[in-house]
Amino acid sequence: MANLNRRHFIAAAGAAAAAVPLAGGTAFAQEKIKIGFIFLGPIGDYGWTWAHNKGREAVDAALGDKVETIYVENVAEDASAIPLIRDLAQQGCKLIFTTSYGYMDQTITVAAEFPDVKFEHCTGFKRADNVSTYNSKFHEGRAVLGTISGKLSKSGTLGYLGSYKVPEVVLGVNSFLLSAQKQNPDAKLKLVFIDSWFDPPKEAAATETLINLGCDIVTTHTDSPAALQILEQKGLYGFGQGADMSSFAPNAHLTAIEDIWGPYYVERVQAIVDGTWASADTWDGMKEGTVVISPYNKAVPADVVALADAVQAGYKDGTYDIFTGPIYDQDGNLKVEEGKVMTMAELAVIDWFVKGVESAA
């Protein structure tokens, strides 16, 4: 009897151990096509990864009878991502989404080993026959936030809590400040990179630091609501990143940029089901509904709402682009001539900050 129990115990423990590495997905129906996701943070970060996971859930909801989704969360943006991506391919995934910039070379590496598996890398610029890239024009949302901030900031000094100096963040900074300067030509911006997408205590400390340096509005390009909570305590303003975070800071949260990945994910997975998938470079924005602005806080006055809505409308009908010259860099050099609009290719690899960004980063 004792032996039997013990054997059962060991078998159960073994099964539990085998189930540990991959939490998501339900792997029973063999005929379903497997779709893999590599996530940067925890799906409960309430920001970036949370939004991507909503997209994954949209795939489950729309195509759950034909496909099953598997995900791995908390994947570091270093060489350790390679075996995890490879593992998804070896499990039989036909399409794998790698959902952060830092998986770029790792995705290309694994894609070369599995020519029959399709890959989609988020926010990168390296493609192959079986590797697509997709991105979202978050900077269109930043233009709305910048417009509001330029009007509402009393000090004219704006704070920007950044993660890493990657094109996506540089675009966000530039779009935000250029838009603010349209409302207040003297607007300046202080920028801190915290070298992480997710580090709530450091995000909090960095926000306190920016406030102490005179910023009365701080926008975040990191993934937790930590900054908003500090702003709420101080009676200042900020914005949500990736998702509507107003529940964390009902007064400080002016609005948020929501990332809506679901329609794109469903479309690409459908293409796998239909056998029509082809490598592409997709960069959707407000027009396609990938970037959505959350409802405005009542603290935003009507005239500012009108300005913000005008920016949104301009992006939706294609008549507005904040990256229209003249644009000067931090040192005052003319980078974009009057009347010229920066191309998508230029934006995708941008590595310089506009005039008024005070921190050397």
Next chain:
Amino acid sequence: MDFLIAAIITIVGISTPILLAGLGELVVEKSGVLNLGVEGMMLVGAIAGFAATVLTGNPWLGVIGAAVAGALAASLFGFFVLTLNSNQVATGLALTIFGTGLSSLIGLSFVGRIVPQFGSVFPPELARDPLLKVLFGYSPVVYFALIMVFAVGWFLKSTRAGLILRAVGENDLSAHSIGYSVIGVRYAAVAFGGAMAGIGGAYFSMVITPMWAERMTAGRGWIALALVLFAGWRAGRLLVGAIFFGVLMWMELNAKAGGLSFLSFAQYIPSQFWAAMPYLMTVVVLTLISMRDRVGLNAPACLGKPFLPAT
């Protein structure tokens, strides 16, 4: 002046949780046990404190819940390394992985919830003046951490129980032979370490950013472990080390934001270097201490070794 006051408040916020966790680990290591599970215990404390506050509406009960949960997680570790004599390093690492997963699981239903905050300890009028705010404006947990620095230092140095605990850590067989319960003392120390780590974790989820997010301690448990070495197993130095870490991060953030002209050189330092600084400083301090001190690193002689009496 306002700038300095705000800076001090930020630094205190950064230092407090690692000070709490470090104090607990210091006592654990003094008893001869190395528990690398600090990060896991902090996360368990963070979610337990948050959950208890949500459910009871009382932040004091939240802190107690965090301490109890941290102590329970530590006792699980204790069962493996003290009763079953498993490898302390491996078990400690396992505790971190376990704590991370368990806190994420429990936390699922608490994402996006709001908790009531601590009131101020002192009359709010005292904290209104900016100068007095530096002294009286903190969460009760901060004062608790400061009191514990002295309490732990006094306990280890001046009490009989502290002497026994150190004896167990320095020479477990001798302590055993004169009748002290080595395992009992170590269980108590490990549980205390877990409770302190739990409160440190709760400081994140209840005070700095009152919310639950998975892995929200973001590696502070490892910093706390490094601090214990940095401090040479002394409570007073641990306080210095925790403040030093706070100042370092504050300098990093200010340098990057271009806030202080005398720090302008610092903006050319790669930020990865800043992140490595606490660990680098630990190595440097260890080297300096071992050069100067004949007695070596002051490390407990039985640190990390299982207790195997020849009976």
